[in-house]
Amino acid sequence: MARPAVRIQVVEFGVLVGLALLVTRAAQVQILHGRRWAEEAQAQRTERIVLQARRGTLYDRHGTPLAVTQETYHVGIAPNELRDPATDGALISRRLGLTARTWQQALRRRYAYFAGPYSALEVQPLRSVRGVHLESVLNRFYPDPAVARATIGRLGDDGLGASGLERTLDSLLAGRAGAAVVLKDRAGREYESPARVIAPPVPGLDVVLTLDLELQEIAQRALDDALRRMDADAGDVVMLDPATGEVLALASRQRDGSARPSAFTDTFEPGSLAKIFAAAALLSLRRVASTDQVSGEGGKWRVLGRTITDEDPQPSLTLADAIRVSSNIAIAKFAARLTAEEQYAALRDFGFGALTGIEFPAEATGRLRPPSEWTRPSAASLAMGYELSVTPIQVAMAYGALANDGLLLQPTLIREVRSAGGGLRYRHRPEPVRRVVSPAVAAALRNLLRGVVERGTGTEAALTNFPVAAKTGTARRVVNGRYAAGEYTASFAALFPADQPQLVLVVKIDNPHKGSYFAAQTAAPVTRSMLEQALAARTVALDRARLSTAAPRAATAPADDDGGLVPYVVPWPYQPDSAGVGPRRAVPDVAGVGMREAVRTLHRRGFRVSLRGWGVAEHTWPAAGDSAAAGSMVTLFADPYAAVRVRARGPAPPRRGPRR
Amino acid sequence: MTKGRHWVALWLAAFLVTTWLVYARQTAAIRAARELADLRARRANMDGHRADLERRIRAAESRAVLVPRAQARLGLHLPSDSEIVLVPAPSGSH
Numbered sequence: 062m063a064r065p066a067v068r069i070q071v072v073e074f075g076v077l078v079g080l081a082l083l084v085t086r087a088a089q090v091q092i093l094h095g096r097r098w099a100e101e102a103q104a105q106r107t108e109r110i111v112l113q114a115r116r117g118t119l120y121d122r123h124g125t126p127l128a129v130t131q132e133t134y135h136v137g138i139a140p141n142e143l144r145d146p147a148t149d150g151a152l153i154s155r156r157l158g159l160t161a162r163t164w165q166q167a168l169r170r171r172y173a174y175f176a177g178p179y180s181a182l183e184v185q186p187l188r189s190v191r192g193v194h195l196e197s198v199l200n201r202f203y204p205d206p207a208v209a210r211a212t213i214g215r216l217g218d219d220g221l222g223a224s225g226l227e228r229t230l231d232s233l234l235a236g237r238a239g240a241a242v243v244l245k246d247r248a249g250r251e252y253e254s255p256a257r258v259i260a261p262p263v264p265g266l267d268v269v270l271t272l273d274l275e276l277q278e279i280a281q282r283a284l285d286d287a288l289r290r291m292d293a294d295a296g297d298v299v300m301l302d303p304a305t306g307e308v309l310a311l312a313s314r315q316r317d318g319s320a321r322p323s324a325f326t327d328t329f330e331p332g333s334l335a336k337i338f339a340a341a342a343l344l345s346l347r348r349v350a351s352t353d354q355v356s357g358e359g360g361k362w363r364v365l366g367r368t369i370t371d372e373d374p375q376p377s378l379t380l381a382d383a384i385r386v387s388s389n390i391a392i393a394k395f396a397a398r399l400t401a402e403e404q405y406a407a408l409r410d411f412g413f414g415a416l417t418g419i420e421f422p423a424e425a426t427g428r429l430r431p432p433s434e435w436t437r438p439s440a441a442s443l444a445m446g447y448e449l450s451v452t453p454i455q456v457a458m459a460y461g462a463l464a465n466d467g468l469l470l471q472p473t474l475i476r477e478v479r480s481a482g483g484g485l486r487y488r489h490r491p492e493p494v495r496r497v498v499s500p501a502v503a504a505a506l507r508n509l510l511r512g513v514v515e516r517g518t519g520t521e522a523a524l525t526n527f528p529v530a531a532k533t534g535t536a537r538r539v540v541n542g543r544y545a546a547g548e549y550t551a552s553f554a555a556l557f558p559a560d561q562p563q564l565v566l567v568v569k570i571d572n573p574h575k576g577s578y579f580a581a582q583t584a585a586p587v588t589r590s591m592l593e594q595a596l597a598a599r600t601v602a603l604d605r606a607r608l609s610t611a612a613p614r615a616a617t618a619p620a621d622d623d624g625g626l627v628p629y630v631v632p633w634p635y636q637p638d639s640a641g642v643g644p645r646r647a648v649p650d651v652a653g654v655g656m657r658e659a660v661r662t663l664h665r666r667g668f669r670v671s672l673r674g675w676g677v678a679e680h681t682w683p684a685a686g687d688s689a690a691a692g693s694m695v696t697l698f699a700d701p702y703a704a705v706r707v708r709a710r711g712p713a714p715p716r717r718g719p720r721r
Numbered sequence: 722m723t724k725g726r727h728w729v730a731l732w733l734a735a736f737l738v739t740t741w742l743v744y745a746r747q748t749a750a751i752r753a754a755r756e757l758a759d760l761r762a763r764r765a766n767m768d769g770h771r772a773d774l775e776r777r778i779r780a781a782e783s784r785a786v787l788v789p790r791a792q793a794r795l796g797l798h799l800p801s802d803s804e805i806v807l808v809p810a811p812s813g814s815h
Contacts, residue, residue: 181769
């Protein structure tokens with residue numbers, strides 16, 4: 062037996078070896094593999110989550126939300142965690158709209174998941190139920206899903222814009238997702254500890270569209286009524302402001318009730334709508350005098366192996382008569398005074414055969430063949446609006462050029478872009494494309510169009526007190542490359558009022574089956590109905606100050622003469638809606654001020670005020686610091702918590718100019 | 722010996738105080754997180770409620786609802802343009 066001292070040395074050596082092994086292993090774990098183990102531990106205890114960015118809101122021009130982002134929920138149920146499966150089950154089934162069978166199936170699973178998404182209101186009573194796990198997710202919500210559906214578009218399953226403006230504006234609306242790290246327990250459940258935010262989400266920008274909700278509603282209802290009444294295949298309505306190119310309303314409808322953006326994507330032969338463009342070329346190039354007349358040929362004229370007919374034969378016609386009664390023969394004869402290049406250039410200048418440049422993901426160019434591809438009758442056909450295909454938005458912009466003293470503008474659907482805090486990032490300014498005709502020629506052409514409504518084919522669109530300038534168009538439809546018998550497109554383009562027009566309306570009705578197929582009896586009355594409704598509406602983008610002076614016949618036909626009719630009552634002293642007449646003034650900053658004081662301040666500056674919300678003034682449209690015409694409408698947005706936000710935000714930043 | 726015990730007691734006390742501080746801070750943070758989550762839930766609920774009310778108001782205000790009711794119940798009609806009188810603004814009214 063060894064001596065005690067030796068035994069102690071052996072034990073000491075053993076302990077030392079053990080310690081050395083321990084230190085070596087510790088060094089191996091901590092130093093050599095330390096990073097890997099640390100990462101593994103981190104992964105077990107933490108999870109990196111994506112913080113969704115709030116998608117920007119789409120507003121109409123008056124600040125009414127058209128598309129908003131809201132928190133919704135997916136619901137997870139852990140049946141074994143429920144305190145009282147019977148009672149809780151009844152509540153959960155009721156709130157989530159589950160059938161008894163679905164609920165029984167859910168109870169048999171370890172964890173049941175219902176994607177929904179469910180609104181905050183639906184899941185509110187479930188928050189206190191043990192075993193119910195809510196997962197919040199931001200979702201797009203359309204307060205009135207039927208309004209301008211095809212124009213606004215929708216999101217795809219990936220949350221990105223899939224169609225319409227949601228797609229075009231995706232980069233502006235989407236914002237930037239953030240990231241955070243949350244702690245988890247061994248079972249992978251998140252601790253109720255605050256997440257560590259690595260990158261905060263950046264909300265998307267808000268976009269104010271040019272659409273006017275009330276005009277949009279008027280257009281959609283009028284189109285729906287017309288299609289039903291006429292048993293038509295489809296239809297489109299476009300309304301725009303000719304002075305700015307802003308599209309105010311866009312309605313498209315198919316027979317089955319579906320809506321696709323056919324005002325941008327579907328082309329048609331405009332027929333007589335295009336006669337005014339031949340007249341524009343003739344007047345601009347001085348190829349016709351107001352007294353020049355051509356023979357009406359008794360309503361039937363054979364030329365270049367083709368017979369041209371008129372619905373309303375006249376013995377002889379001036380250019381004004383040709384437009385007024387929509388004479389094919391006369392316009393074909395007058396157009397023969399133009400060379401092919403001149404006729405082509407005129408149509409091209411008005412924007413046909415080219416994209417308008419509107420901010421929409423899909424747009425058709427239409428068809429306008431160059432003179433090298435024309436056949437012998439092409440010149441006459443083009444003067445009558447055949448051998449040419451256009452979209453309703455192209456027609457609206459071309460007529461807008463006539464209304465805008467000959468200046469063709471680029472159409473737009475975007476009025477303003479604002480940051481989530483309300484700061485202005487972009488404001489649309491009218492973007493001229495080119496001068497198409499001189500102001501004098503444009504005025505002469507408007508006069509020709511006025512004759513159409515007063516004594517021509519467009520009398521069904523005439524208003525008693527307001528002059529309207531317009532043109533009818535009834536064209537045969539091409540089906541499978543041939544003109545189909547008995548199929549027509551009825552269209553109508555109008556400028557309202559005829560002097561200093563504020564509104565361009567284009568109505569197109571495809572294939573009306575019931576009653577007349579002529580635009581004079583189909584599209585023209587629809588236009589009048591929409592104009593009457595627009596006049597009676599409170600908030601539509603019409604300048605009533607200018608309208609009141611553009612109603613010469615009102616003086617000769619006072620409302621008192623209409624026995625039993627109740628006049629539309631306007632407040633006195635009358636204050637005009639907007640623009641043009643009054644001097645421009647800076648909009649005062651009323652953020653954080655009480656509602657009453659804010660309204661007083663705006664009134665003192667000479668603005669009219671439209672209120673949105675209640676509480677404390679938050680911001681205005683136009684924004685503080687922007688200029689607006691005295692007497693124009695300023696929308697005041699209020700919020701009960703605005704004062705807190707305004708204090709937190711600090712003073713309003715200096716106004717930034719538009720980006721382009 | 723006594724001096725050594727004091728040191729041990731002091732270290733123990735310091736350890737307990739530190740532990741208590743960590744515990745208190747964690748508890749407060751978790752309580753604040755719960756309150757925050759509750760407030761977020763309440764806010765989401767109120768947002769949802771507001772959106773629902775706005776949708777119903779919008780639907781009730783729409784022409785599709787108002788016009789037929791005004792015609793049927795009150796005998797009103799959409800005015801033709803001859804029934805609409807726009808009064809010219811007197812000069813200098815701004």
